[in-house]
Amino acid sequence: MTKKVLIVLKHEFMQKVKAKSYQILTLIGPILLALIFAIPILFGTLTSHDTRTIAVIDETHQLFAPMSSAHDNAGRSGVELSEVHTGANEAATIDSLKKLVLAKSLNGYFIIPAAALANDTSTQRDTTRIATLHLSNANDMSLQEKIKGSYSTALTTLKLRTLGYDPTLFQRIQKSASIETFKVDTKSDAKANAGSFVLAYVSGFFLYMAMLLYGMAIMRSVIEEKSSRVMEIVVSSIDPYDLLVGKVLGVGLAGLLQMSVWAIIMGLAATVGVSQISSMTGGGLEMHVSPFVFVYFILYFGFGYLLYATLYAAVGATAEQESDVQQISMPITFLIVIPFLTLTTVIQSPSSPLSIVLSLIPFFSPILMMGRILSETPPLWEILLSFVLMALTFMGVLWLAARIYRVGILMYGKRFSLSEVVKWLKYS
Amino acid sequence: MHIAELNHVTKRYDKQVAVDRVSFSVRAGSIFGLLGPNGAGKTSTIRMLTSITLPDEGTIALFGEPIRAEHQNRTGYMPEERGLYRKLGVRVQLEYLGKLKGMTSDAARKAVDYWLDRFELRSWEKKKTNELSKGMQQKLQFITTVLHDPELLILDEPLSGLDPINAELINQTISELKAQGKTIILSTHRMEQVEQVCDDIVLVNKGRVVLEGSLREIKRRSGKNMIALGFEGNAEFLRTLSDIRIVEEHPNSALIEVAAGADLRSMISQINSQVELVKFERVEPPLKELFLEAVGQSFATPTVTL
Numbered sequence: 001m002t003k004k005v006l007i008v009l010k011h012e013f014m015q016k017v018k019a020k021s022y023q024i025l026t027l028i029g030p031i032l033l034a035l036i037f038a039i040p041i042l043f044g045t046l047t048s049h050d051t052r053t054i055a056v057i058d059e060t061h062q063l064f065a066p067m068s069s070a071h072d073n074a075g076r077s078g079v080e081l082s083e084v085h086t087g088a089n090e091a092a093t094i095d096s097l098k099k100l101v102l103a104k105s106l107n108g109y110f111i112i113p114a115a116a117l118a119n120d121t122s123t124q125r126d127t128t129r130i131a132t133l134h135l136s137n138a139n140d141m142s143l144q145e146k147i148k149g150s151y152s153t154a155l156t157t158l159k160l161r162t163l164g165y166d167p168t169l170f171q172r173i174q175k176s177a178s179i180e181t182f183k184v185d186t187k188s189d190a191k192a193n194a195g196s197f198v199l200a201y202v203s204g205f206f207l208y209m210a211m212l213l214y215g216m217a218i219m220r221s222v223i224e225e226k227s228s229r230v231m232e233i234v235v236s237s238i239d240p241y242d243l244l245v246g247k248v249l250g251v252g253l254a255g256l257l258q259m260s261v262w263a264i265i266m267g268l269a270a271t272v273g274v275s276q277i278s279s280m281t282g283g284g285l286e287m288h289v290s291p292f293v294f295v296y297f298i299l300y301f302g303f304g305y306l307l308y309a310t311l312y313a314a315v316g317a318t319a320e321q322e323s324d325v326q327q328i329s330m331p332i333t334f335l336i337v338i339p340f341l342t343l344t345t346v347i348q349s350p351s352s353p354l355s356i357v358l359s360l361i362p363f364f365s366p367i368l369m370m371g372r373i374l375s376e377t378p379p380l381w382e383i384l385l386s387f388v389l390m391a392l393t394f395m396g397v398l399w400l401a402a403r404i405y406r407v408g409i410l411m412y413g414k415r416f417s418l419s420e421v422v423k424w425l426k427y428s
Numbered sequence: 429m430h431i432a433e434l435n436h437v438t439k440r441y442d443k444q445v446a447v448d449r450v451s452f453s454v455r456a457g458s459i460f461g462l463l464g465p466n467g468a469g470k471t472s473t474i475r476m477l478t479s480i481t482l483p484d485e486g487t488i489a490l491f492g493e494p495i496r497a498e499h500q501n502r503t504g505y506m507p508e509e510r511g512l513y514r515k516l517g518v519r520v521q522l523e524y525l526g527k528l529k530g531m532t533s534d535a536a537r538k539a540v541d542y543w544l545d546r547f548e549l550r551s552w553e554k555k556k557t558n559e560l561s562k563g564m565q566q567k568l569q570f571i572t573t574v575l576h577d578p579e580l581l582i583l584d585e586p587l588s589g590l591d592p593i594n595a596e597l598i599n600q601t602i603s604e605l606k607a608q609g610k611t612i613i614l615s616t617h618r619m620e621q622v623e624q625v626c627d628d629i630v631l632v633n634k635g636r637v638v639l640e641g642s643l644r645e646i647k648r649r650s651g652k653n654m655i656a657l658g659f660e661g662n663a664e665f666l667r668t669l670s671d672i673r674i675v676e677e678h679p680n681s682a683l684i685e686v687a688a689g690a691d692l693r694s695m696i697s698q699i700n701s702q703v704e705l706v707k708f709e710r711v712e713p714p715l716k717e718l719f720l721e722a723v724g725q726s727f728a729t730p731t732v733t734l
Contacts, residue, residue: 007527015516229511233572236478236505237528239497410480 004238008246009253012221016254026258030265033205052107052143054133055084055097059114067112067154071146074153079146084109101136108135110147116155117162200347200374202266203297204367206259207304208340211366212333214255215308218248219329222316222409231409240406248309255305256298263294296373296383303390304366307397308336314401317408318421339364343371350376360386362393429456429492431580431611432477437486439472446472448635449486454580454613454628459606461622461629461643462615465723469635470615471508474582477613478505491579501530504578508585508615510569514558518549521557522571529576536575543571547597563594570598574605581605584615599625619716629715631722638722647712653690654714657682657699658707665702669695675717681707683714 016022058064064083071081086093100106115129133147157167225231234243311332319325339358346355350372359368359378365386372378404421432454439447447469454460464470475481476488479500488495491502513521519540526536544550547567552560557568566589573581586602587595602625606612616622622629622643629646631639639646658681659665666674666682671690676683686692692708699705 004528004530007524011524011527224514228514229507229509230513231511232480232507232509233505233511233525234528235480236503236507237500237525410475 002239002242005242005246005249008238008243009250012247012250013254016217016251017257022254022258026261029258029262033202033262033266036205051078051080052140053080053082054107054143054147055100055109056081057084057086057090057093057097057109057111059086059090060112060117062117063112063151063154063158066157067150070153070157071150074149079143081110081150098134101134104136107137107143108133110134110151112151117158120159197347197375200371201343203374204340204343204371206262207301207367207370208336210255210259210301211304211308211336214251214305215312215332215336216329217251218309219312219316219325220322221247221251222313222405223319223322223325226317226319226409227321235409240409241402244310244313244402244405248306248313252302252305252309256301259301293373297370299387300366300370303387303394307363307390307394308332310394310397310401314404314408317405318411320412335363336367339367343367347371347375350378356382360389362386362390365390430454430489431456431491432613433489434473434477435487435489437473437476437483437488439469439476439481440484441472445635447476447483447632450632450635450637451486452630452637452640454611456611457606457609458627459602459612459614459625461626462613462632463617463622463629463719464632467634468632470632471584472635473632474505474507474584474613474615477582478503501576502579504529504573504576504581506569506573506581506583506586508588510566510589512557512565512568512572515556517554517556518560518568519544519553522568522575525572526575529578531576539575539577540571543575547571562589563591566590566594567597570601574601578610580611580613582613582615585617586614587616587618587621619714619719623715631719633723639718643715644712646718647715650713650718651688652713652717653686653688654711654717655684655686655692656707656709656711657684657705659699659703659705661703663703665699668702669698675714683711685713685717 056064056067058067064081068081068083071079084093084097094109094111097106097109101108110131110133112131113128115126116131118129131151133144135143137143153170156170160167160170225234238246312329315325315329315332318328342358342364346358346368349355355368355372356378358364359372360382361368369378369383369386373383408421430453434453435451436449437447437451438445438449450469450473462470462473472481476483477490477495479495479497490499513524516524522540522543523533523536526539527533531539540553544553547570549564549567549571552564557565560568570586573583583602586598590598599621602612602614606625614622614626626643628642629639630637641649654675660680663677663679663682666672666677666684669684671687672695673685674682675685686695696705696708699708
């Protein structure tokens with residue numbers, strides 16, 4: 001790295017950090033993020049005023065009554081439980097319930113297996129004893145939490161009574177100690193853990209925002225140099241490649257600083273907040289974050305940023321004003337948006353072939369592989385492979401971008417076209 | 429010693445040849461005019477001299493050695509298309525551009541102090557560049573060119589858009605820099621400025637050198653007999669003269685070119701019989717005239733065959 005790269009790096013970093021918009025965003029970023037997460041929850045509580053009906057098939061014939069009373073006792077309004085007696089042919093009943101759900105006249109059904117009350121002889125998890133909840137809207141977290149809460153209270157109370165204990169013991173224990181929650185899964189949501197889901201989503205959101213925000217910042221900075229015509233003076237002082245590298249690194253460091261501030265604020269908020277959210281939703285928010293995760297996060301941010309920043313810089317070099325660039329930058333913006341949109345799918349089944357393939361595509365790796373790491377650590381070789389692929393892609397992108405940049409920054413009065421850029425590649 | 433030497437330099441863009449086997453040298457301490465019509469290849473030549481682009485063929489030497497990127501620190505360039513960071517503060521801007529030219533922070537700060545005082549911009553140092561008037565921005569632009577005390581200055585139309593006061597300030601500074609031994613390459617369309625300050629010139633057209641040498645030598649070599657006339661009366665008499673070409677015609681003066689060996693005495697008496705002649709002086713051909721001829725443009729004034 002030459003001395004001039006450092007001069008550009010320092011200048012770009014200082015200009016970015018000194019800007020009011022940067023300082024404000026650094027401070028209110030976490031608040032914005034909190035709002036983005038809070039709004040769906042708010043909507044959830046607002047819409048939950050209309051009553052949802054859940055049919056309950058109780059194969060034990062004992063649990064529905066305590067569950068229903070626990071439901072009423074806990075004041076879980078907005079959800080009505082109604083028992084369905086299956087008779088001989090349970091499958092037919094389930095089938096007709098399914099039709100009702102699809103017809104939207106029922107919100108879902110809950111099946112308590114006969115084995116639910118069997119003696120707890122084994123510490124192993126036994127799927128035949130797990131109740132299943134089938135919903136028309138599997139994303140309705142508050143509904144899931146309510147059913148789960150009532151069911152677990154009923155089950156625990158009943159079992160305690162069977163074993164000869166005072167059922168109120170349960171409430172007392174629950175108040176004084178952390179809860180051992182039973183995993184109640186919907187079929188499509190087999191392994192999702194709310195805590196890791198939130199973490200993976202937050203990290204994806206951060207990476208998405210950061211790559212988009214800082215990439216665009218680089219692009220605007222290149223266009224500003226070009227449209228103000230200061231570029232000619234700058235490149236009579238420094239090699240365009242050094243300028244590009246200094247600019248990308250300078251803005252990147254400012255970005256890293258901003259992310260660190262956010263991480264600290266959010267970390268502090270999380271330690272205070274998670275326990276509260278947990279108690280609000282009735283448990284299930286467990287966040288286990290190893291320090292490795294932070295290292296991965298920084299690395300994925302770094303690679304993702306470098307990839308997109310160089311691409312955006314090249315795009316900036318093809319334009320004379322910001323208005324020129326809307327269309328040209330679209331494909332790159334898509335590359336950032338796609339992994340963000342597929343993130344939910346990938347987190348839900350992190351080891352599916354689709355998830356593996358998507359998360360190995362270098363432009364998607366930062367958001368998707370990070371999401372997989374947070375939801376269920378993938379094999380190390382996949383993580384390493386993603387880094388190798390990103391590094392190779394970055395070298396290719398840098399090679400291409402540097403050439404487009406070198407020619408583009410001094411080219412005026414030409415409309416961008418692919419054939420034009422191919423010509424530029426030949427010049428340099 | 430030559431500060432800059434171009435040897436058969438060629439630069440192509442796509443299929444178009446912008447600079448075609450151009451050779452010239454710039455003497456140390458001189459003011460060198462790089463002239464030519466728009467699109468002649470001047471900017472392409474300058475971009476190679478400033479290491480912004482590389483020649484496709486031929487060689488360039490700066491400061492007596494083959495050109496390399498480090499030479500950028502010893503060169504100051506003022507492009508025709510002026511440009512500064514619009515949103516940067518005046519001082520931040522100057523110090524940054526100075527450091528990009530290899531100055532230490534300390535040296536940059538001191539040089540900025542000096543030039544801001546010199547150009548009376550000190551009270552503006554904290555303002556953003558786009559808050560300055562156009563004239564002040566141009567002074568700022570000039571400062572970015574000279575801040576790092578370059579040995580070679582390349583000025584492309586340094587006076588364009590300047591009011592007479594600022595133009596005088598820049599002109600003075602240019603003469604001062606020359607007195608300090610700096611070399612200046614001046615690219616301009618203002619022939620009167622070239623005649624005032626340039627020692628040597630090169631004239632390029634369509635990428636090629638068409639005229640080169642010291643200004644005086646070129647004028648002498650042109651072999652043109654130019655006469656400046658001053659008179660009282662109707663200029664119609666000019667049309668009665670034979671063996672001349674009217675170069676310029678004004679109400680009470682004219683510039684004519686006379687054929688070699690023409691009888692000047694009889695010409696004077698012929699003129700005197702029609703108007704009162706107050707001036708009849710042999711002069712050097714104006715550069716504009718040589719420029720137009722070399723570039724092959726047609727003349728605006730009516731011509732008489734010699």
